[in-house]
Amino acid sequence: MNEGPAQKTGFISLVASLDHYLTVILKAMMAVMLLILGSLVFVTVVLRYGFKYSPFGMYESLPVIFAHCTAIGSALAVASREHISVPVIFDIVPQSWAKYLDVMIFILLIFINSVIFWESIGWLKKTGFFMMPSLQIPQIYPKSCITIAAVLSILFCVIRIIMVLFGDEKPEWFSERGQEKK
Incomplete structure (x- = not known):
């Protein structure tokens, strides 16, 4: 999070x-x-390979943990601005537009994640209540990671938009490239 010279308000x-x-x-x-x-x-x-023993349900729990870890990681990527972006566009546009271009990128990410969220809700309604055979839990638990990732990503996008518009936040690469066009 980059703090600008402007003093932060209570909301910021x-x-x-x-x-x-x-x-x-x-x-x-x-x-x-x-x-x-x-x-x-x-x-x-x-x-498995040392003792020829495989605990029941352990193998099936690994992808569940991995999926939730990946979901949190994708939201953290948005929070730290490591999402897909095209920084070269910021070199082309005037500095006065850069803030709004940054906001537009986050609005696009909100739209994409909103569609993912909406589609995942329908998917969970259709498939989420089938039981996982070895763990004996509904599939809604492992499959909810997509919904969680979308919600967290949207939240971080909203936070980034607020910080860009009102908190004078800029991407780290923005200042590293000497982007001080007048």
């Missing part, structure tokens, strides 16, 4: 705090899930 401080704490919490959750995932993969390999 609240949004910046929400952004910071949500990012920290999601990074911690992702780290824990990656640790669990790595441990489960190691144990699964050792048990």
